[in-house]
Amino acid sequence: MPLELRRAFLILAAIVVMVSLIWASRFDEMPPAEFSFQNGTDPKTLDPHRATGQPESRILFNIFTGLLEELPEGDPDPETGVQPMTPQPGIAESYEVSPDNMTYTFQLRDDVTWSDGVPITSADFVWSWTRMLHPETACEYNFQLFGVQNAEAYATGEVKPGDKVEVELWDRPGETIDSEPAPQTFPRGTIVHGTLKALDKPPKPNVPEDATKEEKSKATADWQSEWLYTVDLARRDGDEILWDDVTKTVTYTKNLQTPLAKEDTQRAHNVLVAFDQLGGVEAPDPTTLIVHLRDPLPYFPYLTAYYPLFPVPRHCIEEHGKPMWTRPENIVTCGPYKIGLRKLRDRVRLVKDERWYDADTVEIESIDALSIESQNTALNMYETGELDWVTDPPVTLIEELKKREDYHAAPYLSVYYYELNTKRPPLDDVRVRKALSMAINREQIVREVTKAGQQPAFALVPPGIAGYTPAQGNRGSLEEAKRLLTEAGYPGGRGFPKFTILYNTSESHRAIAEVIQQQWQNNLNIKADLQNMEWGSFLDKRQQQKYDISRAAWNADYPDPNTFLDLFLSKSPQNNTAWKNPRYDELLSQAASESDKVKRMELLREAEAIWADELPAIPIYYYVGLNIIKPNVSGLLPTPQDTHPFQTIRLEPTP
Amino acid sequence: MKDLLGFLIRRLGWMAITLWAVYTVSFVLMRAAPGSPFSAERAMPPAIEQQMRARYNLDAPPLQQYWDYMWGILSRGDLSWSIKLEDYSVNQVIAEGFPVSASLAIFALVFAIILGVSAGVISAVYRGTVADVAMMATAVLGIAIPNFVLASIAILLFVFLIPLFPAAGWGTLRQVALPAICLGLPVAAYIARLTRAGMLESLSREHVRTAFAKGLPKRTVIIKHVLPGALLPVVSYLGPATAGVLTGSLVLEKIFALPGMGSHFIYAATQRDTTLATGMVLTYTVLLFVMNTIVDLAYAVIDPRVELE
Numbered sequence: 001m002p003l004e005l006r007r008a009f010l011i012l013a014a015i016v017v018m019v020s021l022i023w024a025s026r027f028d029e030m031p032p033a034e035f036s037f038q039n040g041t042d043p044k045t046l047d048p049h050r051a052t053g054q055p056e057s058r059i060l061f062n063i064f065t066g067l068l069e070e071l072p073e074g075d076p077d078p079e080t081g082v083q084p085m086t087p088q089p090g091i092a093e094s095y096e097v098s099p100d101n102m103t104y105t106f107q108l109r110d111d112v113t114w115s116d117g118v119p120i121t122s123a124d125f126v127w128s129w130t131r132m133l134h135p136e137t138a139c140e141y142n143f144q145l146f147g148v149q150n151a152e153a154y155a156t157g158e159v160k161p162g163d164k165v166e167v168e169l170w171d172r173p174g175e176t177i178d179s180e181p182a183p184q185t186f187p188r189g190t191i192v193h194g195t196l197k198a199l200d201k202p203p204k205p206n207v208p209e210d211a212t213k214e215e216k217s218k219a220t221a222d223w224q225s226e227w228l229y230t231v232d233l234a235r236r237d238g239d240e241i242l243w244d245d246v247t248k249t250v251t252y253t254k255n256l257q258t259p260l261a262k263e264d265t266q267r268a269h270n271v272l273v274a275f276d277q278l279g280g281v282e283a284p285d286p287t288t289l290i291v292h293l294r295d296p297l298p299y300f301p302y303l304t305a306y307y308p309l310f311p312v313p314r315h316c317i318e319e320h321g322k323p324m325w326t327r328p329e330n331i332v333t334c335g336p337y338k339i340g341l342r343k344l345r346d347r348v349r350l351v352k353d354e355r356w357y358d359a360d361t362v363e364i365e366s367i368d369a370l371s372i373e374s375q376n377t378a379l380n381m382y383e384t385g386e387l388d389w390v391t392d393p394p395v396t397l398i399e400e401l402k403k404r405e406d407y408h409a410a411p412y413l414s415v416y417y418y419e420l421n422t423k424r425p426p427l428d429d430v431r432v433r434k435a436l437s438m439a440i441n442r443e444q445i446v447r448e449v450t451k452a453g454q455q456p457a458f459a460l461v462p463p464g465i466a467g468y469t470p471a472q473g474n475r476g477s478l479e480e481a482k483r484l485l486t487e488a489g490y491p492g493g494r495g496f497p498k499f500t501i502l503y504n505t506s507e508s509h510r511a512i513a514e515v516i517q518q519q520w521q522n523n524l525n526i527k528a529d530l531q532n533m534e535w536g537s538f539l540d541k542r543q544q545q546k547y548d549i550s551r552a553a554w555n556a557d558y559p560d561p562n563t564f565l566d567l568f569l570s571k572s573p574q575n576n577t578a579w580k581n582p583r584y585d586e587l588l589s590q591a592a593s594e595s596d597k598v599k600r601m602e603l604l605r606e607a608e609a610i611w612a613d614e615l616p617a618i619p620i621y622y623y624v625g626l627n628i629i630k631p632n633v634s635g636l637l638p639t640p641q642d643t644h645p646f647q648t649i650r651l652e653p654t655p
Numbered sequence: 656m657k658d659l660l661g662f663l664i665r666r667l668g669w670m671a672i673t674l675w676a677v678y679t680v681s682f683v684l685m686r687a688a689p690g691s692p693f694s695a696e697r698a699m700p701p702a703i704e705q706q707m708r709a710r711y712n713l714d715a716p717p718l719q720q721y722w723d724y725m726w727g728i729l730s731r732g733d734l735s736w737s738i739k740l741e742d743y744s745v746n747q748v749i750a751e752g753f754p755v756s757a758s759l760a761i762f763a764l765v766f767a768i769i770l771g772v773s774a775g776v777i778s779a780v781y782r783g784t785v786a787d788v789a790m791m792a793t794a795v796l797g798i799a800i801p802n803f804v805l806a807s808i809a810i811l812l813f814v815f816l817i818p819l820f821p822a823a824g825w826g827t828l829r830q831v832a833l834p835a836i837c838l839g840l841p842v843a844a845y846i847a848r849l850t851r852a853g854m855l856e857s858l859s860r861e862h863v864r865t866a867f868a869k870g871l872p873k874r875t876v877i878i879k880h881v882l883p884g885a886l887l888p889v890v891s892y893l894g895p896a897t898a899g900v901l902t903g904s905l906v907l908e909k910i911f912a913l914p915g916m917g918s919h920f921i922y923a924a925t926q927r928d929t930t931l932a933t934g935m936v937l938t939y940t941v942l943l944f945v946m947n948t949i950v951d952l953a954y955a956v957i958d959p960r961v962e963l964e
Contacts, residue, residue, distance in 0.1 A: 009956040021765060024758030027826055045741040138703040183710065214691070218714055221705040323742045344743065344751045345914035346825060372823070372912045380822035381912070384814060536690030536927045543694065 410638030493525030579616030775850025797844030853885030
């Protein structure tokens with residue numbers, strides 16, 4: 001290589017290093033927010049219909065508003081310090097309930113607008129709820145609306161001849177009659193309405209027994225796409241659909257290759273029960289929303305204050321599509337705050353929205369939701385003043401932190417339990433399950449392992465739900481446990497097959513599993529293996545019921561015992577225990593249709609008592625929510641669901 | 656000039672082959688791993704899961720997926736949407752994370768080179784003195800201590816005992832300092848040892864002795880005649896060092912809450928985010944390949960005896 005070239009290269013290298021150093025030291029420094037908190041992992045999405053976790057909910061609750069809002073009411077519980085929360089007027093300034101608890105009439109404020117100034121009307125709710133329920137939105141929380149008439153059938157896609165249906169033709173923007181489905185579900189294709197006259201299905205394909213879950217669900221989906229729907233189309237008169245006035249009869253299918261297709265069969269996306277036309281939700285005028293329930297759910301007002309039922313901006317979603325509408329530059333919101341900035345893995349900055357109807361009551365101008373996963377890092381930042389609120393303090397330091405003034409621990413509606421696979425012997429024997437439960441010393445676990453003041457659990461529903469006294473559960477005793485084990489055929493633990501406790505990888509889950517393993521060994525002479533798995537594989541094992549005993553936990557989706565009890569319904573997708581009890585199922589369905597609140601709670605309690613007696617899972621403890629909050633922050637109190645509306649937070653100037 | 660061009664073209668060819676191999680292996684591994692990107696605590700009905708699979712083209716036959724995804728990358732540079740970070744495409748994730756990882760790596764490397772070379776030169780020149788022993792002992796420690804331990808000590812010292820730097824976060828020069836130092840120190844220690852060894856070897860060469868004999872000042876001899884030869888092993892180490900700095904940042908990103916690419920790497924794998932994981936693996940492959948090529952080039956430039964091949 002010639003000398004000049006070599007010299008040139010050296011100079012070039014020096015220049016490159018200099019330039020990259022200069023590039024690397026350029027930062028867009030931004031002023032810190034007035035208030036910042038640890039938000040855990042990065043929020044996955046800001047779409048209320050797609051979000052599920054707590055990091056998402058902390059943001060969504062503050063950038064959108066529901067018909068009602070869950071806000072503090074009354075004084076904190078003197079014993080636990082928990083601030084009761086009740087649904088209070090949000091976008092609806094008032095609502096009325098019919099005497100049978102089946103009809104809710106919401107009166108919307110007439111001055112509410114989206115963050116871009118477009119007014120919010122009752123039609124926005126009808127549209128949002130339709131989107132939320134639509135099968136292709138795949139909203140994990142769509143069951144929260146199942147109490148509304150026709151909602152469940154719409155979301156699950158169940159139709160039968162005689163149903164009044166909507167048909168979405170294969171003409172979404174960008175679609176041709178033989179193209180792949182457009183990725184955007186909204187805006188939708190042309191919708192026609194009619195009555196389903198017949199539903200023809202080709203023979204069900206034979207799927208081999210040993211096919212994977214994916215192959216099975218693909219075979220089912222392929223088969224369903226070949227169904228042929230015969231629909232008597234109804235005449236439309238303006239906005240009104242005259243169901244009995246049949247204009248013509250058309251056949252529809254998703255897959256024109258189906259053997260059932262006729263010459264004039266048309267292609268359509270979905271044939272679904274016409275949810276928005278059958279009176280489940282009605283918008284007679286822009287400020288009135290009428291909801292007709294299928295069951296008299298006493299907790300329906302709470303559901304309207306939960307983010308999956310919040311309205312989403314139709315104009316924004318239809319313009320930008322999914323997921324582009326959630327980009328900070330596109331998103332349109334309707335809460336006390338709007339998105340100022342979103343940096344992946346770094347922060348979401350919330351900025352006060354002056355257009356919000358109650359903006360005068362919002363005190364803090366800007367809030368940073370920092371994506372900090374590490375517990376220690378968050379505490380470090382708190383100590384150096386970069387954070388005002390730690391939502392997940394280090395478990396290993398709990399004993400130290402407990403002594404501090406700014407440490408707040410309070411129970412919330414969440415339970416930690418061990419699921420038992422009741423298909424596998426000997427766990428199919430209720431005596432064995434009881435013996436295992438009685439042999440666990442829960443006091444030792446909460447005192448020596450979790451340490452933060454968790455409550456030992458003997459039943460399923462955590463205390464703290466207004467109007468509900470949880471079932472007692474059976475504490476039993478060691479003697480009784482030994483006796484039950486002997487009765488079941490394992491005197492002194494002899495002959496008891498070895499089994500495995502499955503848990504997802506985490507220090508604290510391991511510690512608890514080790515203690516329980518020890519207690520079973522010492523108290524019953526039963527040997528258990530421990531197996532940890534990372535989250536994805538762990539869920540897979542549980543859902544396919546390929547486990548003996550598995551760690552599990554559940555947070556309340558709404559403050560009602562039903563949120564815990566319906567996990568163990570025999571048809572519940574969450575029931576991984578294979579436990580079925582017809583009486584339990586019946587009690588829950590009775591409770592669902594019971595409009596007397598006291599009687600309803602009685603039924604639920606009876607169901608819980610059955611659960612606690614049969615023990616398809618072993619309850620271990622009820623969680624406490626742990627927060628470390630700067631002393632100059634007020635209005636940030638422990639709540640039953642660990643939710644915290646930011647508009648109530650106040651900062652006193654630090655001295 | 657011709658051999659340079661030939662070298663670059665050959666390297667590019669190898670990179671393409673490597674990328675293809677990496678893509679294939681990670682594709683197979685991702686599909687072989689148990690669990691699905693859509694598994695969640697709240698179980699999804701099969702029909703909805705099927706729709707989600709269709710949205711990410713995961714319902715096609717594996718071979719079809721393999722080609723479709725590869726074609727997307729080749730024709731449009733499109734790494735598809737991230738499955739778990741729903742609001743982002745993989746390209747956007749990389750575009751947001753890469754500058755952070757890159758500036759951290761630049762600071763760490765520049766710091767490591769300056770500190771390592773200076774320490775190496777000093778201890779070679781003052782061989783056998785207390786300074787030499789102290790520096791080399793520190794270097795051994797620096798290599799031995801993993802950077803997350805270093806980070807904890809550094810935080811204790813420079814955040815809490817002497818409050819010089821913020822505890823974590825990204826966005827100001829002060830916030831970069833600690834993670835860059837923690838990331839760079841082990842590299843600096845290694846460079847110091849390499850430099851010292853190279854210097855000692857060069858110092859005993861005959862042309863160096865001649866230079867001293869001519870009466871050239873010590874400084875000139877060291878900078879002009881000793882250092883270039885001594886730095887050759889350092890330059891060849893820069894390739895692996897870059898790799899170390901880029902992958903070593905995974906842990907530090909967590910400790911210092913940095914929004915770099917590293918954390919996505921682990922996260923994508925554990926969450927079965929197939930698209931993001933593939934995108935990450937490919938990005939890292941390209942980065943390492945490019946860095947190694949540059950190092951090989953630099954090597955040939957510094958040492959005329961090296962031929963590019």
